[in-house]
Amino acid sequence: MRVLPSLLVMALWAGPPMAAQQHPDVAAARQAYQSLDYRLAIAAARRALAQPRLSAEDRATAYELLAFTYGALDSTTQAVDAFRELIFIDPDREPDPRAISPRITALYANALGQVLVVRRIEADTVSFVAGQGEIPIMFDVTRRPARVTARAVGNGFDAVIATDTVVDRGHITWTATDQLGAPVPAGRYRILIEAAVGPDQYTSQVVLDLQHGTVDTLPHVSSLEGYTLQNEYEQPGRNWKPLGLAALYTALASGASLALENTNLANPPRREIGGVSLAVLVTGFVMSLQRPDSVPVPANILYNQLFRERLADENAEIAAQNARRRRQVMLTIVPVNEPQ
Amino acid sequence: MRGFALSLLVLSVAPATLCAQKLRLRLEAIGITYQEVREGRDGFGGGGGVGAELRLGRFHVVASAYNAHVEPDDTTATEFDVRQVDLRIGYALTPFFSLEAGGGRRYIEPDLAAQEVGLFRAGVFSENQLNRLASVWVRGAYLLGPQFSGGGSADLAFEFGLGVGIGTANGRIRFHAEYEFQRIDRRVGNDEVPLQVSLARTGIAVGF
Numbered sequence: 001m002r003v004l005p006s007l008l009v010m011a012l013w014a015g016p017p018m019a020a021q022q023h024p025d026v027a028a029a030r031q032a033y034q035s036l037d038y039r040l041a042i043a044a045a046r047r048a049l050a051q052p053r054l055s056a057e058d059r060a061t062a063y064e065l066l067a068f069t070y071g072a073l074d075s076t077t078q079a080v081d082a083f084r085e086l087i088f089i090d091p092d093r094e095p096d097p098r099a100i101s102p103r104i105t106a107l108y109a110n111a112l113g114q115v116l117v118v119r120r121i122e123a124d125t126v127s128f129v130a131g132q133g134e135i136p137i138m139f140d141v142t143r144r145p146a147r148v149t150a151r152a153v154g155n156g157f158d159a160v161i162a163t164d165t166v167v168d169r170g171h172i173t174w175t176a177t178d179q180l181g182a183p184v185p186a187g188r189y190r191i192l193i194e195a196a197v198g199p200d201q202y203t204s205q206v207v208l209d210l211q212h213g214t215v216d217t218l219p220h221v222s223s224l225e226g227y228t229l230q231n232e233y234e235q236p237g238r239n240w241k242p243l244g245l246a247a248l249y250t251a252l253a254s255g256a257s258l259a260l261e262n263t264n265l266a267n268p269p270r271r272e273i274g275g276v277s278l279a280v281l282v283t284g285f286v287m288s289l290q291r292p293d294s295v296p297v298p299a300n301i302l303y304n305q306l307f308r309e310r311l312a313d314e315n316a317e318i319a320a321q322n323a324r325r326r327r328q329v330m331l332t333i334v335p336v337n338e339p340q
Numbered sequence: 341m342r343g344f345a346l347s348l349l350v351l352s353v354a355p356a357t358l359c360a361q362k363l364r365l366r367l368e369a370i371g372i373t374y375q376e377v378r379e380g381r382d383g384f385g386g387g388g389g390v391g392a393e394l395r396l397g398r399f400h401v402v403a404s405a406y407n408a409h410v411e412p413d414d415t416t417a418t419e420f421d422v423r424q425v426d427l428r429i430g431y432a433l434t435p436f437f438s439l440e441a442g443g444g445r446r447y448i449e450p451d452l453a454a455q456e457v458g459l460f461r462a463g464v465f466s467e468n469q470l471n472r473l474a475s476v477w478v479r480g481a482y483l484l485g486p487q488f489s490g491g492g493s494a495d496l497a498f499e500f501g502l503g504v505g506i507g508t509a510n511g512r513i514r515f516h517a518e519y520e521f522q523r524i525d526r527r528v529g530n531d532e533v534p535l536q537v538s539l540a541r542t543g544i545a546v547g548f
Binding site: 241242245246249250252253254256257260261262264265266268269270271272273275276277279280283284287290292293 | 466473476504506525
């Protein structure tokens with residue numbers, strides 16, 4: 001009756017991955033378990049666990065083998081106890097439900113409900129301006145409701161960053177600033193997440209590397225999208241206004257002088273008025289043949305003036321913003337995989 | 341003569357102190373037709389002149405002086421020199437229209453060869469730019485209370501002017517031609533002894 005579940009377990013689970021440097025007793029336990037020699041597997045695992053210098057990885061593997069073996073032998077209590085020890089050592093290590101018998105995973109779930117641990121801590125790499133952002137940290141608490149206190153510790157900094165009552169999934173944030181709002185020094189920090197339910201307490205941690213950097217400044221703008229400078233002068237077409245003006249002035253002056261000559265005097269030769277009038281008319285004619293001068297376009301000048309004022313305002317705002325940015329610190333926080 | 345010399349001195353000294361302003365100095369050739377009631381005093385001649393123009397905001401000041409040698413039509417009459425200084429101060433009411441006031445003094449050498457005249461003037465001046473390079477102007481003025489070396493008075497006295505200038509766009513160099521017509525209906529007692537002068541000047545001006 002007991003062989004069948006064991007075979008089922010064996011069929012579904014190939015066992016934990018072989019470590020590179022596994023303790024001989026742990027390796028023997030694995031070998032015995034895979035050979036369905038449960039008695040030998042339990043003995044070898046117990047022997048391994050009796051070793052004071054057994055690594056955490058080997059210790060976790062030994063408890064896992066022990067839990068699976070007891071589960072195969074239908075020894076529920078021992079299996080759950082072994083799983084509890086496994087969970088304390090490595091809370092994130094759990095049987096793969098796709099490869100493990102549901103009965104084993106049920107035993108694991110049973111053990112998980114009996115212990116208080118913080119597990120599945122998740123934090124992603126983030127970058128933000130000090131005082132304007134935070135790093136989110138998420139985690140699971142196995143018993144609920146749990147009172148959670150999170151502390152950030154490192155580089156002479158030690159402060160509680162969050163306290164909360166968590167049911168299943170917890171979420172805290174760290175701004176990486178001190179009480180005055182200044183960024184904490186660069187370096188390695190540990191975020192200790194302590195969960196408490198009644199007298200039971202459990203503390204887990206996530207290690208973060210914090211780096212300081214400069215905040216990028218904005219480039220000044222030389223153009224505005226959708227706006228272009230207009231020509232402030234335009235070339236009018238050729239016209240005869242210069243000649244007209246010259247003729248008008250000539251007629252005015254020469255007409256007046258001729259009309260108002262003193263008739264009591266001899267008729268003057270009028271070579272002076274003739275010569276100057278000719279000079280005026282020729283000048284007017286020549287100027288009419290020239291291309292007219294460019295004339296200002298008031299609307300475009302006003303437009304460009306407003307454009308430049310707007311550009312200056314934009315750049316002044318950018319300059320002020322850059323001045324603020326130069327005083328700011330860019331924080332980059334990178335989670336580090338460090339054994340607990 | 342002393343006044344004429346003083347006027348020339350003023351014209352020569354003023355540019356040194358005022359060249360920081362918009363100043364233009366002129367050098368010009370003169371052609372003149374001089375007429376008095378007596379035919380013997382009709383004559384034609386030529387000479388040279390200098391001038392200075394200063395523009396300060398809406399104000400402009402024009403000072404000029406010339407010296408011309410006149411040869412009477414009557415070959416038996418005495419040739420004489422005409423030396424005249426003029427001063428005009430204008431105020432622009434619009435960009436094209438100014439009020440002008442000033443005075444003038446005409447000297448004759450030798451004395452009594454023709455009438456020396458001193459006068460004040462009040463009139464208008466209009467200048468219009470043909471383009472960046474050229475401008476034309478006209479002026480007209482009533483001559484107030486002209487005084488003559490031979491005595492007498494004038495009920496009607498006026499002058500007209502027409503001019504054209506062309507030069508560089510920056511105003512540094514400018515050539516000009518200008519015509520002035522002056523009529524003074526002088527009366528001595530009951531006798532009418534009018535004066536009339538037609539003057540053409542052409543020259544070059546240097547702007548600062």
